[in-house]
Amino acid sequence: MSDKPISIRDVAERAGVSPGTVSNVMNGSKPVNPALAERVRQAARELGYQADRAAALLRTGKARIIAVLVPDLDNPFFTSVVSAVETSLRDQGYELIVASSNGDEATEHSRLAAMLAWRPAGLVVIPCSDDFSARAGIEQAGVPYVIADRITREPTADTVSVDNEDAGTIGARHLLELGHRNILVAASVLTLGNIRERCAGIGATLGRAGLPPPVILESGGHFELAAARLSQWLDANRRPTAILALTNFTTLGALAALAERQIGIPRPISLIGFDDYAWMRARATPLTAIRQPVTEIGEAIWARLKARIDGDASPPAHIQLKCSLEIRASTAAPSVEDGISTGAA
Amino acid sequence: MSDKPISIRDVAERAGVSPGTVSNVMNGSKPVNPALAERVRQAARELGYQADRAAALLRTGKARIIAVLVPDLDNPFFTSVVSAVETSLRDQGYELIVASSNGDEATEHSRLAAMLAWRPAGLVVIPCSDDFSARAGIEQAGVPYVIADRITREPTADTVSVDNEDAGTIGARHLLELGHRNILVAASVLTLGNIRERCAGIGATLGRAGLPPPVILESGGHFELAAARLSQWLDANRRPTAILALTNFTTLGALAALAERQIGIPRPISLIGFDDYAWMRARATPLTAIRQPVTEIGEAIWARLKARIDGDASPPAHIQLKCSLEIRASTAAPSVEDGISTGAA
DNA sequence: TTGTAAGCGTTATCAC
């Protein structure tokens, strides 16, 4: 409970040198006599000295802080991205400051401003909408940033996302190959570009097979809402032979709706989930799922950001990572009668 | 991409006042002539001024930063606590800096030191072990902190956790009432005090019913490991009529092991999970689960920390929140033959 | 190679 933190001057005094020399020893910014350097390090160790990073920041103007803004800290996809970024950062002496916009534009603005006030070296943002109205504020601040997952129209910064169209394609193709012709797409919200792209990939794939566009159900961003909307839809319409979910929450919604109606998986309804979590495997019928490469996403984000921080001035890069299809037991060929009836319809 | 951030002096100049006055206006630390104040605010708005918080910190020594250290940013329980804390903080002008110790003592040390170098106003830590060897470093820094979830022996700071013994008790009692006598406890690691307390609660409850202590299987902290250990155990021993899982990952492990063996839930084996997530409900057999009050945990953490930051010097408080049992479909009375055979054994 | 001193943007303490 010692109240005054140890300053560089305390160390200097104890080692019998000047503060400047201590700084040079600690940062290696200038060569220092080895014997002296050792004495300084010794003194620092004895006193438990830790440089005040705020003071250093003030002087240099370059904080070793990365700010991360996500729409929801309770969504495992977002936290897994945060985790992946954190892992990349940790060895390079950076700190992570995080905030959640709670999917709200106004909050996004204010949280962003608050984080920017720390003059971070870089910023990672998963915007809460494609408008990304906070962009102006960031660019005015002149902070390098990368936009992840949800890509703004005409982005003026680096972006990292998955190839959403391809993600839709591999899901649709798998169902097609199994013989499905009557597919329900469980989208979250169609105002999001990445969701629309996933839909586009599905639509194009069906189109190439000479099929009409799929039914797309906009089921909302939350689990409960998705479950309710899907339940309602299933009760009101002829049942599809397969459901293709486009987010982790809609996957849960579909699962809940099917379970509640005691509809079997993969028959009479096959299900493809989105993302890949342990709970998808820990089931009697493990879920076939479209997996986003989370670790690679985090690494790509950091690679771009680090390059910008280090002065890279090349035009914005737009990195797209491929999703993979994890084929498990929740997809199968449709029942014969379903296949015939829908195929002949 | 304007490179120089706007400083308090720029605002002062534009408003035709001194920097000190601007500071007083922005922080309300001293009364200022309303007309002047408005002029200052106007100028600040026009320039897009945002006070540099690092500079303010340097001067005041009081950062509006809270550092949070958790063992794993991919564990939804930990991230939900982070999220709950973030929600509490956001309106009070604090920022959150987070790091993961990855369950490793050395990493815990170094991450802690790095975060402490920002002179945060407070610290919340979920230690990676009960030893919590980093404690000394924190106390030397004189930062108010609260220990959450995993409680150190003889804690010298505020702690917030659930009543783990009670959590074990309500789970065991539920199984007892259903008629189970042959219960397998899926613990993660017994070096953790909270897990041992949960076990103690179970043991005591069984004891009061005149039953011997339960079989406790230490299945490890990760999903894959838990699944493997539980599988192995189930193959090598007489089957229990119920499994009581003590963490979210062991819940998943149990689910996976049972699914793989095509063992039904709740018969022949009932299952109680730990924590409460959407995936536990989105199942044909929704899971009965011991729910930790995550939001309340986050609020309690922040309440204690805020009080300490504001100078509360009362003796360390040790807050224990009660878990609740969410009874769903994964628990039922054991099959008759099982009930008889084990009851008579 | 080492010491000295200026200055980063802010807030607090003074005079006024």
Added chain:
DNA sequence: GTGATAACGCTTACAA
């Protein structure tokens, strides 16, 4: 009520 001015702890020219 307002304006100078010093100081926070650090880095970095520049002087020695």
